[in-house]
Amino acid sequence: MDRERLRSLISDEREKFAREHPRSRSLFEAASRNLLAGVPMSWMAKWPGGNPIFAADASGARITDVDGITYVDLCLGDTGAMAGHAPEATAAAVTGRYRRGATMMLPTEDSIWVAGELEQRFGLPLWQLTLSATDANRFAIRFARQITGRQKILVFSRCYHGTVDEAFIVVGPDGRPVSREGNVGPPVDPAETSAVVEFNDADALERVLRKEEIACVMTEPALTNIGIVLPHPGFHEALRELTQATGTLLLIDETHTFSAGPGGYTAAHGLEPDLLTIGKAIAGGVPAGAFGMSHEVAERVITQSDADYEDVGGVGGTLAGNALSAAAIRATLEDVLTSDAFERMIELAGRFSAGVQWTIDRHELPWHVVQLGARAEYAFLPEPPANGGEAAAGADPDLDEYLHLFLLNRGVLITPFHNMALISPCTEPADVDRHTEVFSEACARLVAT
Numbered sequence: 001m002d003r004e005r006l007r008s009l010i011s012d013e014r015e016k017f018a019r020e021h022p023r024s025r026s027l028f029e030a031a032s033r034n035l036l037a038g039v040p041m042s043w044m045a046k047w048p049g050g051n052p053i054f055a056a057d058a059s060g061a062r063i064t065d066v067d068g069i070t071y072v073d074l075c076l077g078d079t080g081a082m083a084g085h086a087p088e089a090t091a092a093a094v095t096g097r098y099r100r101g102a103t104m105m106l107p108t109e110d111s112i113w114v115a116g117e118l119e120q121r122f123g124l125p126l127w128q129l130t131l132s133a134t135d136a137n138r139f140a141i142r143f144a145r146q147i148t149g150r151q152k153i154l155v156f157s158r159c160y161h162g163t164v165d166e167a168f169i170v171v172g173p174d175g176r177p178v179s180r181e182g183n184v185g186p187p188v189d190p191a192e193t194s195a196v197v198e199f200n201d202a203d204a205l206e207r208v209l210r211k212e213e214i215a216c217v218m219t220e221p222a223l224t225n226i227g228i229v230l231p232h233p234g235f236h237e238a239l240r241e242l243t244q245a246t247g248t249l250l251l252i253d254e255t256h257t258f259s260a261g262p263g264g265y266t267a268a269h270g271l272e273p274d275l276l277t278i279g280k281a282i283a284g285g286v287p288a289g290a291f292g293m294s295h296e297v298a299e300r301v302i303t304q305s306d307a308d309y310e311d312v313g314g315v316g317g318t319l320a321g322n323a324l325s326a327a328a329i330r331a332t333l334e335d336v337l338t339s340d341a342f343e344r345m346i347e348l349a350g351r352f353s354a355g356v357q358w359t360i361d362r363h364e365l366p367w368h369v370v371q372l373g374a375r376a377e378y379a380f381l382p383e384p385p386a387n388g389g390e391a392a393a394g395a396d397p398d399l400d401e402y403l404h405l406f407l408l409n410r411g412v413l414i415t416p417f418h419n420m421a422l423i424s425p426c427t428e429p430a431d432v433d434r435h436t437e438v439f440s441e442a443c444a445r446l447v448a449t
Helices: 003-020 022-031 042-046 088-099 109-122 133-148 202-209 235-245 264-269 295-302 323-335 339-362 388-393 397-408 429-447
Strands: 055-059 062-065 070-073 126-130 152-156 169-171 177-179 194-197 214-219 249-253 275-279 289-293 368-372 375-379 420-422
Touching (some): 003 022, 003 397, 003 429, 070 429, 088 323, 109 264, 109 275, 109 323, 133 249, 133 275, 133 289, 169 194, 169 388, 194 202, 202 235
Parallel strands (some): 152 214, 249 275
Antiparallel strands (some): 055 062, 062 070
């Protein structure tokens, strides 16, 4: 690839972005006086162009910014808005519930419905509601440590589990566990709390689990935040067999892999976890998460007489399980992210993937695209990677910036952290085709001689 040409194309796109987004730039400069990095949360600065666009409105699969530009939204809040922006059923439920009280430290009937629906979808019978998937993971890990009497957990290198401290560990260049690069102020070296192996490496997993010192394996069914890394045939079966044989709990995080269907990857592929966590998409954009457990785990939990689950034991939060979140989850699961909706979403994701593959083939690019239900992602490697280490080695920040900015400048948003597109119930075939058109144009300019 002609890197000089790539740098020139990036420069052109930056100039175009600056010309067309003066209001966003002005607001970013004003925000920088009181908001660290000029944004409410520092990761919002990740968008290309020198500053993020500032949003004005969002509806369905569209976002309009303060400069009056409307975008096809294939980012969808990095899964948080997978139901689409402001779905009518969720909006009505949230409005009605807020007027009747949003948080009271008391359960509501909606929470009963939600727990029953989560059991039906994911197969685990007993649930707790949280404010985020990160919280759900934190609390599930605490439960696992408490009932097993083991202190360490195991994760897969380059996994994504929100901001859980124990997950910021990777396999280093020499094969040893190290803190992930850029890890901010870890309370302890994560090697003290966690073991780590590469995804799809059942042999390495067995070597660690056979020591019988791991409380739980916490894993996404497929890696999703380093590109999509799918499990090899037989890997999940080996994972389940090894955890059961060594008294290790299996914690499945479905937060991103919920895209695989109404019951996530777990239901679609018949997984049998001891614990399961989910968040982001289930409440239509309202902060919410949940974690479920088997009857066996629940029985072991309630027999822990020295554990304070009700007050200061480190599990919960004043707003966890609040009435507003429960109402939003119910409306979203009951009326928006239905089986019929997923069927259509997955079909459109196939259309997206086919368009990307057509472009890759047409321009003879050494790239690939992977689909995971309603989610698809392209990466700059000729073949899908087997693990997080291989995926990370294929990263190309310059290509990321060029493609993201080229798409953004032509009214298409994909996730800024990687090349992920997500389909919502209100995404249209024309939206997918628009991406194919713009992506193809970007690639044509890239390879032009």
